[in-house]
Amino acid sequence: MRVFITGASGFIGSAVVPLLLAEGHHVLALARSDASAAKLAAAGVEVLRGDLADPASLGAGAAASDGVVHLAFNHDFSQFADSAQTEYAAVEAYGEALAGTGKPLLMASGVLGIAPGRIATEQDGLDLSASPRSRSMQLALELADRGVRSALLRLAPCVHDRTRAGFASVLAQIARETGVSGYLGEGTAHWPAVHVRDTADLVVRALDRAPAGAVLHAVAEQGITQRAVAEALADRLGIPLRSIPADQAASHFRWLAPMLALDSRADNTLTRETYGWEPVHPTLLDDLREGEHAAPGGH
Template identity: 50%
Template sequence: MRVFVTGASGWIGSAVVPVLIGAGHQVAGLARSDASAATLASAGAEVVRGTLDDLDVLRGAAAASEGVIHLAFKHDIAFSGDFRGAAEADRVSVQAIGEALAGTGRPFVIASGTPAEPGRVATEGDGHGLDPAQAAGPQARAATSEWVLSLASRGVRSSVVRLPRSVHGEGDPGFIAALVRIARDRGVAGYFGDGTNRWPAVHRLDAAHLFHLALEEAPAGSTLHAVADEGVPLRDIAEVLSRRLNLPVAPVSPEDAAEHFAWLAPVLAADQPASSTLTRELMGWQPTLPGLIGDLDKGHYFG
């Protein structure tokens, strides 16, 4: 099928696009820069020039496609402190795409994040029933996912693939890479509190295969978890960083976390394990790539 992919040249998209093309799909990818356009063209994808703010471009590309995978998000402004603005731009762009697909029966797959459920492992059944008018912070993006799931009642085979805190692999620009930089800058491999808080994780190539499965097979209204490691304790991560960087490992108190970890402190402060049992049963998805600790031990984060 012809598939329109936003975020096609990003960390996840650059893994999803080759998987789709390898499976025989024709990919049209959104590109906001010459560099992104060149990356997509070299991968064998058609280039659609535009940004998440170009709603007519999004509507037209969605209408001309037989399926859409939405991976783009304004991470640059979100990480600079304007998560509300990034979430609002995401909501508006997603609604433009969804309206273009209404009544077609075509698949619409979007990326979101696994929820945190205090005291237990989050499942695909958690994090629903959000009121978009009341959602703030990270919940604002989750509320957009809820709207996409509601498109199942409007003739769209919609699904949400929730990604864990760590989507790792060679070239990872995300949270684990940030922890490596912080350890180097501070001269210590620190972990939050007692180090028992857990991050779910997945290799980005395993995640890419789940997006492909969702496009082709996910029932309308499905919530899927791209989780391989249910929960990796922060201390385990710090111990690998300590060994690889030849640095001491030490706890960082909650009171000192904001100074030590900067913008990453709130993410580290929550215990966030998540399960993918229901996804594996529904989709037959089985991660095959190394887990987070095994991937860290391969050494590419420390080059």
């Protein structure tokens, strides 16, 4: 299959590309800069110069391919609403290019905030008030009615290896800066997690087999308490562990504070059974105890 991929130069995309190539796919990757183009060319893929903010470039990539994997996102959270709007325009461009073709469109999104207070499953629908990104995800699923094999890959908020771990990396950065490894209140809120290489494996399976309108959970661990995350970071960094009271959360955790307030657990039974997916790589706490975690750019 000739696969158009955005975000191929990012954390997850860098794990997906080698698997796509190993499966015999031809990969066409979006690059917005000379540096990303050079990195992608070195990885052995064909490069399409363009930008998320240029929907025509996305439409051209989709039209020239047999399927699309959309991973690109601007993770500067100070521009979150604008980035979500850009993502919506990207999905519109894919819709125009792919309508009536039956080709796959796999969109990355997240499980955080779905079904608060209980364990989210793949059958839980979108809550449009939960995130500005939800509208894009709804639009992507609606493309199933227009002849696109569109599917959502809802990722754990901590996609990890020994260098990056999503929101847990941001906690690591705050811990380094403040000299204490903090958790909010009792630290009993949970975040799900998944290893980046297990995630990449699921991307390739979903591209191949996910039916139109499918929702998959890229979740290996249902939920790890934030206290356990902070303990692992305290051990790794050799700094004290400390509970941060709610009235100090905004000053200590800054933009991450609302994410810490979300108690989120997610199940993967349907995804494992349907796609024969079995996560095999290390756990979040293992990677935090043994790695050197840096927050992603823009965080």
